[in-house]
Amino acid sequence: MNTLAEENYLKSIYHLSLNDSNVSTNQIAAALNTKAASVTDMLKKLADKELINYAKYQGVTLTSAGEKVALHIIRKHRLWEYFLVEKLHFKWDEVHDMAEEMEHISSVELTDRLDKFMDYPKHDPHGDPIPDRDGKFKKNELQPITALQVNESGIISGVRDHSALFLQYLEKQQLTIGKKIKVTEIIEYDQSMILEVEQTKIHISREAAKNLLIVI
Amino acid sequence: MNTLAEENYLKSIYHLSLNDSNVSTNQIAAALNTKAASVTDMLKKLADKELINYAKYQGVTLTSAGEKVALHIIRKHRLWEYFLVEKLHFKWDEVHDMAEEMEHISSVELTDRLDKFMDYPKHDPHGDPIPDRDGKFKKNELQPITALQVNESGIISGVRDHSALFLQYLEKQQLTIGKKIKVTEIIEYDQSMILEVEQTKIHISREAAKNLLIVI
DNA sequence: TAAAAAATTTAGACTTGTCTAAAAAATTAT
DNA sequence: ATAATTTTTTAGACAAGTCTAAATTTTTTA
Ligand SMILES: [Mn+2]
Ligand SMILES: [Mn+2]
Ligand SMILES: [Mn+2]
Ligand SMILES: [Mn+2]
Numbered sequence: 001m002n003t004l005a006e007e008n009y010l011k012s013i014y015h016l017s018l019n020d021s022n023v024s025t026n027q028i029a030a031a032l033n034t035k036a037a038s039v040t041d042m043l044k045k046l047a048d049k050e051l052i053n054y055a056k057y058q059g060v061t062l063t064s065a066g067e068k069v070a071l072h073i074i075r076k077h078r079l080w081e082y083f084l085v086e087k088l089h090f091k092w093d094e095v096h097d098m099a100e101e102m103e104h105i106s107s108v109e110l111t112d113r114l115d116k117f118m119d120y121p122k123h124d125p126h127g128d129p130i131p132d133r134d135g136k137f138k139k140n141e142l143q144p145i146t147a148l149q150v151n152e153s154g155i156i157s158g159v160r161d162h163s164a165l166f167l168q169y170l171e172k173q174q175l176t177i178g179k180k181i182k183v184t185e186i187i188e189y190d191q192s193m194i195l196e197v198e199q200t201k202i203h204i205s206r207e208a209a210k211n212l213l214i215v216i
Numbered sequence: 217m218n219t220l221a222e223e224n225y226l227k228s229i230y231h232l233s234l235n236d237s238n239v240s241t242n243q244i245a246a247a248l249n250t251k252a253a254s255v256t257d258m259l260k261k262l263a264d265k266e267l268i269n270y271a272k273y274q275g276v277t278l279t280s281a282g283e284k285v286a287l288h289i290i291r292k293h294r295l296w297e298y299f300l301v302e303k304l305h306f307k308w309d310e311v312h313d314m315a316e317e318m319e320h321i322s323s324v325e326l327t328d329r330l331d332k333f334m335d336y337p338k339h340d341p342h343g344d345p346i347p348d349r350d351g352k353f354k355k356n357e358l359q360p361i362t363a364l365q366v367n368e369s370g371i372i373s374g375v376r377d378h379s380a381l382f383l384q385y386l387e388k389q390q391l392t393i394g395k396k397i398k399v400t401e402i403i404e405y406d407q408s409m410i411l412e413v414e415q416t417k418i419h420i421s422r423e424a425a426k427n428l429l430i431v432i
Numbered sequence: 433t434a435a436a437a438a439a440t441t442t443a444g445a446c447t448t449g450t451c452t453a454a455a456a457a458a459t460t461a462t
Numbered sequence: 463a464t465a466a467t468t469t470t471t472t473a474g475a476c477a478a479g480t481c482t483a484a485a486t487t488t489t490t491t492a
Contacts, residue, residue: 005479025440038480040441045478057440057487088329098323107314113304221449241470254450256471261448273457273470 002051004104007073008032009042010051011103013062014070022059071135072111077103078124078131079114085125086118092125092176093167108133126167127158127177127213142213145181145193146206153182154214161211173202175212218267220320223289224248225258226267227319229278230286238275287351288327293319294340294347295330301341302334308341308392309383324349342383343374343393343429358429361397361409362422369398370430377427389418391428 002010012031016023025043029036047054051066062070080102084095105111112133115121122138123129129137142158156179159166170176174197184201185194191206204212218226228247232239241259245252263270267282278286296318300311321327328349331337338354339345345353358374372395375382386392390413400417401410407422420428 003478026438034479035481036440037442037482041479084326088326088333090329098321098326101321101323105314105317107317110300110304110314113306117304219448242468250449251451252470253452253472257449 001106002049002069005042006046006049006051007069007104009039009046010062010066010070011073011077013052013060014067014074017062022061024059028060068135071131072108073103075131075133075135076105076111078128079111079118079121081124081126082118082121082130083114086121091167091171093164093171095125096162096164123177125177126162127156140213140215142215144210145183145195145212145214146191146209148183148214148216150183150186152216153180154216155180156212157215158213159211160213166208166211169208170212173204174198174200175202175204181214217322218265218285221258222262222265222267223285223320225255225262226278226282226286227289227293229268229276230283230290233278238277240275244276284351287347288324289319291347291349291351292321292327294344295327295334295337297340297342298334298337298346299330302337307383307387309380309387311341312378312380339393341393342378343372356429356431358431360426361399361411361428361430362407362425364399364430364432366399366402368432369396370432371396372428373431374429375427376429382424382427385424386428389420390414390416391418391420397430 009028009032012028013023016027016031020027025036025039028039028043032039043052043054043060046052046066047060050063051069052060052062054060077099080099081095084090084098085092090098115130115133120132121130127140127142129140131137140158143154144160145154148154156175156177158177159170175181175195179197182196183193184196186192187194193204193206193209195202195204225244225248228244229239232243232247236243241252241255244255244259248255259268259270259276262268262282263276266279267285268276268278270276293315296315297311300306300314301308306314331346331349336348337346343356343358345356347353356374359370360376361370364370372391372393374393375386391397391411395413398412399409400412402408403410409420409422409425411418411420
C-alpha cells in the first residue's frame with residue numbers, strides 16, 4: 001500500500017500541521033532528519049497519490065485520505081507504546097523508538113485486537129490520545145503549567161517534549177501522568193516555579209514548566 | 217545492522233539448510249519468490265559481511281554469525297506467532313504473514329520481555345521450537361504419521377506444511393497440536409489412513425498424513 | 433522597490449534490491 | 463567423451479529513496 005518512507009512523511013506532516021496549517025519543506029526535512037531536496041521528491045510522490053495537497057513553493061496540507069493514513073499510523077504507535085509500558089513494563093522514556101518500528105505493522109485486524117486486548121486505552125503513556133479505528137479521538141484540552149497562578153492546581157496529563165531526557169527528569173521528580181500538582185510559588189527573577197506534589201515541594205525551571213501539560 | 221532483505225535471505229537459507237547441507241541459488245530464489253540473478257547479487261553481499269560461506273557455483277552455508285542472526289529472526293517470528301494466538305486469539309492459520317513483518321522488530325530487550333510475558337513458551341502454534349535468547353532449542357524428534365503401523369499411537373506435535381489451507385483442514389478434522397491419535401486402518405489401495413481421535417474416526421490421504429507430525 | 437538572504441526546486445549522482453537477456457559453468461544424457 | 467540441458471553468474475537497466483551542488487523563487491531588508 002504505502003511504503004515505510006511514505007508513512008513516515010505523512011505522520012510528520014500530520015504532527016507539523018498541528019502547529020502550522022501549511023507545512024514547509026524545511027520543517028519536514030528537519031523533522032525527518034533529511035534534506036530539503038529529498039523532501040521535495042517525496043512531496044511529488046505523495047501528491048501524485050493524492051495524499052497531500054502540494055503546490056510548488058507553497059507548502060503542503062494532508063488530504064483527508066492522507067490524514068486517515070497518518071492517524072492510523074499514530075493509532076498503532078500509541079497502542080504499541082501502551083502495550084510496551086502496561087504489559088511489558090518498559091518505562092515511558094524507553095518505548096518511543098520501538099514504537100517507531102511497530103507502527104508500520106500493517107494488519108488492521110491485529111491493531112484492533114491489540115486495542116481490545118488492552119481494553120481500549122484512551123491515552124498513551126505520555127498522555128497523548130489514541131485514535132479509534134476510524135481515526136477519531138477526543139482532542140486534549142491541555143495547558144502548560146505556566147498557565148497557572150500561585151495557589152492554582154491541576155493534574156499532570158501530558159508532555160510537550162517527548163525526549164527521553166525530559167521524561168527521565170520528570171520521573172525522577174515524581175512528575176508523572178495523573179499526579180495532582182499545586183503551584184506554591186513563582187520566582188520573580190527567572191519565572192521558575194515551585195510545585196507541591198504529594199506533600200513535597202519541587203522546583204522546576206520555566207523551560208521545563210512550558211513542556212509539562214495539565215488539565216485544570 | 218542488517219537490512220530487511222538480508223534478514224529474509226538468512227532466514228530462508230537457514231530453513232533450506234535443514235534439508236540440504238549446501239543451499240543452491242535456485243532454491244533460495246524459489247523460496248523468496250525472486251530470480252536467481254537477484255540471489256547471486258545478495259549472496260555476494262552476505263559473503264562480504266561474513267554471514268555466509270559462498271563460492272561461485274558451489275551453493276552456500278551459513279557462517280556461525282549468519283546462523284545466529286537467522287535463529288534470532290526465527291525466535292522473534294515464533295514468539296510473535298505465539299503472542300497472536302495465545303493473547304490476541306488469532307487462529308493458527310492466520311498468524312504467519314503478520315509474524316513475517318513482526319520478526320523484523322529489532323529490539324532484543326523487547327523480544328526477551330515478550331518471551332517472559334508469555335512465560336517462556338517452548339513451541340509456537342505450529343509445534344515448531346522457539347529458540348532461546350542464545351539461539352538454543354531442543355530439536356524436535358518428530359515423525360510423520362505415515363511412520364505408524366495399524367494400532368500404533370502418537371501425539372500430534374507439528375506440521376510439515378504450514379499453508380493456511382492445510383492448517384484449516386486439520387482444524388476442521390480436530391487434528392490439532394496435542395491431540396492423541398491412533399491408526400485404526402491403512403487402506404491398501406492408496407495408503408490413506410483411518411485415525412481415531414477422541415473416539416471419532418477420521419480418514420486422511422497419504423498426502424496429508426506425510427505432513428502431519430507426531431511424537432510417539 | 434531593488435538587492436540580499438532564505439527557502440525551495442531541479443539536475444545529476446549514488447545505494448539497495450530487483451529484473452531480463454546473454455554468457456559461462458556444471459550436470460546429465462547419449 | 464561429446465552434446466544437450468540445467469544452473470549459475472555477469473552485464474546492463476530500472477525504481478525508490480537519498481544526497482550535493484546549482485538554479486530558481488520567495489521573502490526580507492534596506
Ligand atoms: Mn512516541
Ligand atoms: Mn507517545
Ligand atoms: Mn510462520
Ligand atoms: Mn510457526
